[in-house]
Amino acid sequence: MLQVLPRAFYEDPDVVQLAKALLGKGLWTQSPEGIVSGGRIVETEAYAGETDRASHAFGGRRTRRTEVMYGPAGTAYVYLVYGLHHLFNVVTYREGVPHAVLIRGLEPLAGTEAMLTRRNLGAPTAQLTAGPARLSQALGITIADNGRPLDGDRVWLTEGQAVPPACIEMGPRIGVAYAGEDAFRPYRFWVKGSPWVSRAKQAAPGL
């Protein structure tokens, strides 16, 4: 069936290019009971390490949380935001350089029942996997998966249906206003028209 992505796939020095290349790939998890859930990646964001103000590793911050990003490519960087949401990232390039790609949107293709249960939903609407915290919860990804290799049997990525360049859209990342001018970098990629792409929260009506 679908071939598991080799380690070499993640070793691209250009994390932005890799964020684009991840569109269309398969992302899967297996529960302790052996149920496989997953689907097709339709939205990603690149975080360019120490020189990117939006990255947790900006300026060389190396903490218990960011340590995994400094490790080898092809592993999972999972962390908690707001104390309750798990966000799943793919670590890229090489040891010592904290590049990562956040997965923000997934089109469900398998194990939908298990995902609905984990999300406490009755039907597969966009609420199931459109959004980084939503897809992590749907797949059962938690902090326990931090550092896991992405060619393992708990979490893995595979080849998928190629996304034609004309179907790829690009824009600034979401929720990184704190990053100053880096917030405007066009590091977000998504599949045009996919209902499984997240939407930025509507900004408060300033004056």
Added chain:
DNA sequence: CAGCAGATTGACT
């Protein structure tokens, strides 16, 4: 050591 803000989401006014 207190305070605060954050790669978000969902419930409620």
Added chain:
DNA sequence: GTCAATCTGCTGC
């Protein structure tokens, strides 16, 4: 539109 939930890590006293 507004706000709470609640862990990690930075900033400042």
